[in-house]
Amino acid sequence: MNITERIKQDIRGKFRENVSLKDYNTWKVGGCAQYLYEPYDLEDLKSFLNITKKEKITFIGNGSNVLIRDKGVEGYVVCLKDSLNKYYKNNKKQYTFEAGLSCMKIAQITAKNNLTGLEFLCGIPGSLGGALRMNAGCNNGSIWENVLNVTIINKEGALIKKYKKDFDISYRNVNLENGNFFISAKFDLVENGLNNSEDIIKKFLKDRRANQPTGLPSCGSVFKNPKDNYAASLIESLGLKSHRIGGAYISEKHANFIITEKNSKSDDVEDLISHIQKKVFEKMNILLETEVKFIGKK
Ligand SMILES: Cc1cc2nc3c(=O)[nH]c(=O)nc-3n(C[C@H](O)[C@H](O)[C@H](O)COP(=O)(O)OP(=O)(O)OC[C@H]3O[C@@H](n4cnc5c(N)ncnc54)[C@H](O)[C@@H]3O)c2cc1C
Incomplete structure (x- = not known):
C-alpha cells in the first residue's frame, strides 16, 4: 500500500489532494497544498504523522502570519484550525x-x-x-x-x-x-x-479597531520592529502608505499592514515586502526583518 492508500484507510480526519490554501490564510492568497490534512483528534494526528514520518510536513493554524506562495506547498500541510480545540x-x-x-x-x-x-x-x-x-x-x-x-x-x-x-x-x-x-x-x-x-x-478590541485596518485581509504587522524604532513609523515617514503592487497595498491606517484585494497574488505581497525593505534600507540603512513566515515554493 502506498502512503495515500494507508492514509485513506487508517485516518479519520479530512484528507485531500491539491487543495487551494486561499481559504486557509488571512491574506486569502497563494497556491495549493499538494496534500491537506485536518486531524479528527490527537490520536488521529499521531497515526497520520506515523504514516508520513519520512515526508515533508508543514503545520499551519489559522494562517494569520503566513504568506503562502503562489506556486503552492509541496508535501503535507497539516491544518489545526478546526480541530484540536479542546x-x-x-x-x-x-x-x-x-x-x-x-x-x-x-x-x-x-x-x-x-x-x-x-x-x-x-x-x-x-x-x-x-x-x-x-x-x-x-x-x-x-x-x-x-x-x-x-x-x-x-x-x-x-x-x-x-x-x-x-x-x-x-x-x-x-x-x-x-x-x-x-x-x-x-x-x-x-x-x-x-x-x-x-x-x-472590550477596551483592547476598541483600541484595535481605532488603530488597525481590522476586517480587511492582512497578516497583521508584516515587519518586526527594529531596535528602538517602529517599522510602521519608518514606512510612513517614507511616504509609502497606500503604495501598491498589483492587488496588494500598504494600509492607510497602519503602515506595517499590507492589505490584499480579491484576486491579489502572493507575488504582489512579496514584491511589495521587498520594495519596502529596499526603500527603508536605501534611505535609513535599516534592514526590516519580516515577522510573517513564507511558506511554499518561490
Ligand atoms: C489583523 C491581525 C492582527 C494581528 N495582530 C497581532 C498582534 O497584535 N500580535 C502578534 O503577535 N501577532 C499578531 N498577528 C499575527 C498572528 O495572528 C499571530 O502571529 C498568530 O499567533 C499566528 O497564529 P496562526 O495560528 O494564524 O499561525 P499561522 O499563521 O498558521 O502560522 C504561523 C507560524 O507558526 C507555525 N505553526 C502554526 N501552528 C503550529 C503548531 N501547532 N506548531 C508549530 N508551529 C506552528 C507555522 O508553520 C508558521 O511558521 C495579527 C494578525 C492579523 C491578521
Missing part, C-alpha cells in the same frame, strides 16, 4: 488548551472566569499553536509569560512534554526543533482582583 481546567485553576483553539476563544474562556494574563489574546486572530510558535503578543502581554508546560508532537507522532525553561523565547520567535509541533499548552493564571477581564478585552 480544553481542560484543573483544581488549581490551571488551564490546558489544545493548539487548534483560537486565541480569541482562549481570551474569552479565561476572562469569563476572571483569570488574568491572557486578555491580550482577544485581538490576535490566530490559533494557540501559531501563537506559541510566533511568541505572539500585544498590549504588554505575550503568550509564553504564563505557560507552565507544553506538549509537542514529533515527526513520528510521539508526544513530548517540555517546560518553558526548555525554550529560548525571543521577540516573535521561539526555538522549536525542525519536525516538532505544538499540540497543547498549560497555563498558570491568577485571579483578576482589581479589574474585570471582560472589560479589559
Whole structure:
C-alpha cells in the first residue's frame, strides 16, 4: 500500500489532494497544498504523522502570519484550525488548551472566569499553536509569560512534554526543533482582583479597531520592529502608505499592514515586502526583518 492508500484507510480526519490554501490564510492568497490534512483528534494526528514520518510536513493554524506562495506547498500541510480545540481546567485553576483553539476563544474562556494574563489574546486572530510558535503578543502581554508546560508532537507522532525553561523565547520567535509541533499548552493564571477581564478585552478590541485596518485581509504587522524604532513609523515617514503592487497595498491606517484585494497574488505581497525593505534600507540603512513566515515554493 502506498502512503495515500494507508492514509485513506487508517485516518479519520479530512484528507485531500491539491487543495487551494486561499481559504486557509488571512491574506486569502497563494497556491495549493499538494496534500491537506485536518486531524479528527490527537490520536488521529499521531497515526497520520506515523504514516508520513519520512515526508515533508508543514503545520499551519489559522494562517494569520503566513504568506503562502503562489506556486503552492509541496508535501503535507497539516491544518489545526478546526480541530484540536479542546480544553481542560484543573483544581488549581490551571488551564490546558489544545493548539487548534483560537486565541480569541482562549481570551474569552479565561476572562469569563476572571483569570488574568491572557486578555491580550482577544485581538490576535490566530490559533494557540501559531501563537506559541510566533511568541505572539500585544498590549504588554505575550503568550509564553504564563505557560507552565507544553506538549509537542514529533515527526513520528510521539508526544513530548517540555517546560518553558526548555525554550529560548525571543521577540516573535521561539526555538522549536525542525519536525516538532505544538499540540497543547498549560497555563498558570491568577485571579483578576482589581479589574474585570471582560472589560479589559472590550477596551483592547476598541483600541484595535481605532488603530488597525481590522476586517480587511492582512497578516497583521508584516515587519518586526527594529531596535528602538517602529517599522510602521519608518514606512510612513517614507511616504509609502497606500503604495501598491498589483492587488496588494500598504494600509492607510497602519503602515506595517499590507492589505490584499480579491484576486491579489502572493507575488504582489512579496514584491511589495521587498520594495519596502529596499526603500527603508536605501534611505535609513535599516534592514526590516519580516515577522510573517513564507511558506511554499518561490
Ligand atoms: C489583523 C491581525 C492582527 C494581528 N495582530 C497581532 C498582534 O497584535 N500580535 C502578534 O503577535 N501577532 C499578531 N498577528 C499575527 C498572528 O495572528 C499571530 O502571529 C498568530 O499567533 C499566528 O497564529 P496562526 O495560528 O494564524 O499561525 P499561522 O499563521 O498558521 O502560522 C504561523 C507560524 O507558526 C507555525 N505553526 C502554526 N501552528 C503550529 C503548531 N501547532 N506548531 C508549530 N508551529 C506552528 C507555522 O508553520 C508558521 O511558521 C495579527 C494578525 C492579523 C491578521
